[in-house]
Amino acid sequence: MELKAKRYVKILFTLLFTLILVAIVYVYYFNKHYPAPITNRISFDAKLKFIRDNINPNDIDTIIVGSSIGMNNVIGSILEKNSKVVKHALNLSVYEATALEAQQILELSSAFPNLKRIIYSAQYSDFPHPYTYKNYDSSKLRRYIRHELSTVTYLKLIFKACNNLLFCYERANKWNREHQDPTKFTSLIFDHTASVPLKIYRGAKVGARWYAPHPGIMHPKSFEALYEMAKDAKAKGVKFYLAHQPYRPELYKKYKSVRDAIDYFDKKATQALKDNGKLIKLQSVPLKDSDFADRTHLNDKGSLIITKEIAKFIDKEELK
Numbered sequence: 407m408e409l410k411a412k413r414y415v416k417i418l419f420t421l422l423f424t425l426i427l428v429a430i431v432y433v434y435y436f437n438k439h440y441p442a443p444i445t446n447r448i449s450f451d452a453k454l455k456f457i458r459d460n461i462n463p464n465d466i467d468t469i470i471v472g473s474s475i476g477m478n479n480v481i482g483s484i485l486e487k488n489s490k491v492v493k494h495a496l497n498l499s500v501y502e503a504t505a506l507e508a509q510q511i512l513e514l515s516s517a518f519p520n521l522k523r524i525i526y527s528a529q530y531s532d533f534p535h536p537y538t539y540k541n542y543d544s545s546k547l548r549r550y551i552r553h554e555l556s557t558v559t560y561l562k563l564i565f566k567a568c569n570n571l572l573f574c575y576e577r578a579n580k581w582n583r584e585h586q587d588p589t590k591f592t593s594l595i596f597d598h599t600a601s602v603p604l605k606i607y608r609g610a611k612v613g614a615r616w617y618a619p620h621p622g623i624m625h626p627k628s629f630e631a632l633y634e635m636a637k638d639a640k641a642k643g644v645k646f647y648l649a650h651q652p653y654r655p656e657l658y659k660k661y662k663s664v665r666d667a668i669d670y671f672d673k674k675a676t677q678a679l680k681d682n683g684k685l686i687k688l689q690s691v692p693l694k695d696s697d698f699a700d701r702t703h704l705n706d707k708g709s710l711i712i713t714k715e716i717a718k719f720i721d722k723e724e725l726k
Contacts, residue, residue, distance in 0.1 A: 433568045440578045442567040444547070445539065448577065448585070449477070449501040450511075452594045457551040460598070461496060466518040468495040468525065470601065471511055473503040474591065476527035479651050479704045481713045482599025489717035491724045492523070497601040499527065501592075504537045505628035509635050513544035515644070517552050523645040523724075525716065526635065529653065529702045530671040531620040533628035591703065603706035606699035615700035619657050622667030629678040636682035645724065646683030648675055649716050652693055654701045686719050688712055 436442065441451035457463070470480045476499030485495050496518070498511055508526060515521055549555045550563065568574045585594040588605040591612075595602060606612070632648065639646040650672060658664050668689060675685055697708030704712060 429571060432571065433565055433574070436568060436574050436578060437564050440574070440581055442564055443573065443577065444550070444563065444567050445542075447500055447539075449474075449499075449594060452585070452596075453498060453500065453600055454547060454551055456596055456600050457496070458553065461551075461600075463518050463552055464520060465494040466496045467520055467522040468492045469512070469515060469518065469521060469523075470495060470497040470499060470525045470527060470599075471503075471508050472499040472527040473508075473532050474499065474501050474602075475529050475532065475651050475702055476503075476525075477501070477602045478604050478699070479709050479712055480525060480527045480649065480716060481597065481601040481603055481706075481709050483597040483601065484710055484713040485717050486599070488714050490721050492717065492720065495599045495601075497596075497599050503532070504535055505533055505631040506536050506538045508532075509631040510539050510542055510544065512635055512638075514548055514551070515639075515642075517548040521642075521644055523647065523720065524635070524639050525647045525649055525720075526632070527649045527651055529620075529651045530622065530624055530667045531702060533671070534621075534623040534625055536625050536627035536631075591699070603709055604699045604703065606703075606705050607707075608695045608698070612700045616654075617657070617701075619653075619661050619664045619701065620667070622663055622670065624667075624671065624674065629674045632675060633678040633680070633682070636679050640682040646679070647686055647716070647720065647723075648679060648683060649686045649712075650675065650688055651702060651704075651712070652688045652691060654695065654698045655693060656695065657701055658689065684719075684723060686716060688715060691715050 441448060441455040444451050444454060470476055470482060477497060482495030482497045485492050498514065500511060503511065512524065584590065584592045587593055588595050593602050593604060597603065636646040653664055653668060672685065672687060679685060691712060693708055693711060697704060697711060699705045
């Protein structure tokens, strides 16, 4: 009986060791090929991994921030080609980021010691809710993207992120299907600046996203966050630009509520920026339906036009 018990214990420990080893190997494999759920926002996780793997933070002079309207509408690689002052851009925009969340994202700006300008790409639809990221540790994320975490802290971060192996497996399983397709709004196919040009054109079935306007709801705390972002940038000697992205022209012309919301946004944004930043109004830029993926997101045709306009504005401002 004693020999059998020892044998069972040996088998049990062997199985436990094997399971632990398999888990460690899988976490290593997952972290190498997919974004670990460090923030629980897959687009944010993907950005952090991309920066860590591909970007020298010391090179970056321009940050683009915002929601997907920043990720899709301002293309860093086009900005670099068309601006005389922008040399190395990085798109830090995250899906559905509110103004307060954009403010939190910009806490990472100190990871880029040669930063000269910030472009906040937004539309009034980004300003209705004062949501913030919970359990957000910008200090740790800054050290993560700069490879400044100790080995022990880095491993703890990665293994904690993937303590739910099933969640990581499901993320990996849908990564290619959901996030490596430029014809989907969930695309995370980055150019070398972590911007995401969309290949969604007029006629694509996007439903209400094409014809139904957003309600003109904007929260006061969103404009307070805008003021704080611009003021903080100026205090650090960094230029701040708010790029007010265009609404699909047909909806802008058809709905007074959209025109009123855009006018209200411009008025409140101008007040919030004061002398700390510049507002770039883009509604008057000539665009066609074929330049839009939906009511506010541009496809690669539209983002090319708008990014060139932003480059022109920045050069005119900084090369006076």
